Amino acid sequence: MHILCTNDDGVLATGLRVMAAAARSLGPVTVVAPDREQSATSHSLTLHHPLRSRRSTDGSLMVDGTPTDCVILAVNALLDERPTFCFSGVNHGANMGEDVLYSGTVAAAMEATVLGIPSVALSYAGPDFESIEGWEEPLAALLAQFVGQREFPEATLMNVNIPPIDPADVKGVRVTSLGKRRYSDSLTRALDPSGREYFWIGGGSMSWDGREDSDFRAIDEGYVSVTPLHLDLTNYKLLQEVEGWDLKL
Numbered sequence: 001m002h003i004l005c006t007n008d009d010g011v012l013a014t015g016l017r018v019m020a021a022a023a024r025s026l027g028p029v030t031v032v033a034p035d036r037e038q039s040a041t042s043h044s045l046t047l048h049h050p051l052r053s054r055r056s057t058d059g060s061l062m063v064d065g066t067p068t069d070c071v072i073l074a075v076n077a078l079l080d081e082r083p084t085f086c087f088s089g090v091n092h093g094a095n096m097g098e099d100v101l102y103s104g105t106v107a108a109a110m111e112a113t114v115l116g117i118p119s120v121a122l123s124y125a126g127p128d129f130e131s132i133e134g135w136e137e138p139l140a141a142l143l144a145q146f147v148g149q150r151e152f153p154e155a156t157l158m159n160v161n162i163p164p165i166d167p168a169d170v171k172g173v174r175v176t177s178l179g180k181r182r183y184s185d186s187l188t189r190a191l192d193p194s195g196r197e198y199f200w201i202g203g204g205s206m207s208w209d210g211r212e213d214s215d216f217r218a219i220d221e222g223y224v225s226v227t228p229l230h231l232d233l234t235n236y237k238l239l240q241e242v243e244g245w246d247l248k249l
Contacts, residue, residue, distance in 0.1 A: 001027030001147070004074050004083035004112065007091065008038045008067045008104025011060050015090030015124060018132050022139035023087055026147055030083075031060035032074040034067060034104075039093075041066045043107040053078060067108035075115055085147055086112035089122030090139070092129045094161050096215040097181040097208065100229060109157045113231060118152035125219045126164020138167045142224070153228060161215055161225040174218040176225045179210035 003023045007016040011033040023029045032053075046065040053063045053073060061078055063070045067088070075082065091105040100106045100121075109121035120143070124132050146158060163170060186204035191197055208216040218225040 001084050002079070002081050003027055003029045004071070004079070004086045004117070005029055005031045006033045006067055006070045006074070006086070006088050006108045008034065008041060008088075008108065009092045010034050010037045011056060011062045013037075013092060014129050015092055015122075015132050018136050019087055019090045019122060019139060022136050022143055025140040026144055027084070030074070030079055032063060032070045032078055033060065034070060035062035035064050038066050038104045040102045041068075041104040041107070042102050043068050043110060044104075045069060045072075067104040068111045071108050071111040071115070075112070075117070083112070083117050086117050086119040087122065087143060088112075088119065089124075089160075090132050090135070090162070091121070091123035092132075093123065093127075094125035094219065095121065095123040095159060096125070096161055096219070096225070096227075097179040097210070099181065100159060100178065106157075106159060106229070109159075110229070110231065113155060113157045118146075119157040120146050120160060121157060122160045122162065124162045124164065128164065131164065132162075135162060135167055138170070142173070155231045157229050159215075159225075159227040159229050161219055161227075163219045163222050163224065165222055169222060170224060171222045172224070174213070174223040174225055176215040176218050176227045177211050177213050178227055178229075179208050179214035179216040181216075182207045182209065 005020045020029050020031050044066050046069050051065045053061050088105045088109040095103045106121045109119035112119040188200040215225040
């Protein structure tokens with residue numbers, strides 16, 4: 001058992017430190033993570049300049065690239081042996097609904113899945129990131145159950161969200177679907193001190209919608225949410241309908 005740990009909040013993030021500590025109860029761990037915050041980088045790759053890695057004082061490997069870069073370098077260059085599992089996180093903030101399309105933490109787990117390595121992305125759905133410290137023992141128990149599966153689903157990663165409550169108050173684990181997130185007034189348009197126009201994405205208000213088994217409902221009700229995410233984005237239900245459009249050049 002050799003476990004790769006990574007994230008998108010950077011090598012110094014509290015969530016990564018706690019997750020790696022939890023993973024060490026299962027076997028040897030190597031941390032390969034960005035040398036700075038790379039949140040919302042999604043599945044981006046660094047193609048136009050060289051990547052470099054260096055070792056931090058605690059033995060972790062830092063890469064001056066994206067979370068996806070970290071996984072690619074770890075598997076193909078930096079590790080002496082192929083990882084048995086990849087854990088990405090614990091992300092500082094939730095990754096539910098459409099968040100999974102933007103998250104570097106989820107993308108790192110997805111890249112490992114592409115490379116044929118069973119993977120889990122973990123996120124903490126609250127703003128008090130220091131509270132993640134109290135989750136080391138529960139996470140070790142949860143990760144052990146993922147690792148203990150005789151056949152981890154092919155081409156699938158597990159997206160885990162942790163409710164922002166005391167671990168002792170958690171009601172359990174729910175297997176969930178992705179909810180639907182809606183933002184309003186999330187784009188700011190203003191002038192800088194020189195009178196030049198600029199735009200700032202973020203902020204505003206947010207609302208959620210979705211099925212009864214949605215990830216956000218589980219979090220709201222005090223459960224850990226586990227959502228299986230498949231790499232195949234094909235909408236198979238629409239294949240015949242789109243064929244009926246009789247598209248031509």
